[in-house]
Amino acid sequence: MKKRDIIIVTLCVVTAAVCIALTFCGNYKNNGVLTTDAFIGVLATLIGVCATIIVGFQIASFVKIQETERLTAKAIEESKKLETEKNIINRDITSLKVLLSNTLMVVSINANDRIGKVLAEMMSICCVCLKEESDIILQRYQSIKRNLLEATPEEILVIAEHKHNLKNIYIPSDIEHYTEIMKLHIEILDILENTNRH
Numbered sequence: 001m002k003k004r005d006i007i008i009v010t011l012c013v014v015t016a017a018v019c020i021a022l023t024f025c026g027n028y029k030n031n032g033v034l035t036t037d038a039f040i041g042v043l044a045t046l047i048g049v050c051a052t053i054i055v056g057f058q059i060a061s062f063v064k065i066q067e068t069e070r071l072t073a074k075a076i077e078e079s080k081k082l083e084t085e086k087n088i089i090n091r092d093i094t095s096l097k098v099l100l101s102n103t104l105m106v107v108s109i110n111a112n113d114r115i116g117k118v119l120a121e122m123m124s125i126c127c128v129c130l131k132e133e134s135d136i137i138l139q140r141y142q143s144i145k146r147n148l149l150e151a152t153p154e155e156i157l158v159i160a161e162h163k164h165n166l167k168n169i170y171i172p173s174d175i176e177h178y179t180e181i182m183k184l185h186i187e188i189l190d191i192l193e194n195t196n197r198h
Contacts, residue, residue: 009053101127145191
């Protein structure tokens, strides 16, 4: 019980005890004889005590329920705020991923060497949203494979050191061109794995 509840119940019990004491004190004035009126008074006092205690518990319960409702409303409000903030952060992360992916493609286009082109394209795939940009992903995989087929063994060795970037990509099965993308994904990883073995 909370301190407030204990105070309410204690006040009820003290009030009831005072009423009982006053009733018995009145009987001692009649030489200790308990008259019918006094008996009814004692019973009424006991009923009053019980009622007072019950009312005290009801008041304490009501106050506790109000406090719980207030805390629940506050928690719901904070939860809504957190959900809104989460959505804003997710939207910002998505925007940053798109920006980074596009920047990496600009780097790939402007790169003077094949290693720079392939690594920039690999990193751009890691940043783009696979479900929404399946056409772009397919084109980037095709470009990576084309560049790897034209690369020298030394260039492929350097690129193979970064193959974990492609290995860690999860490609959802419900995107467009899933079969083609997975086929290219596996072929590119095979090229990079086989180079490491030689």
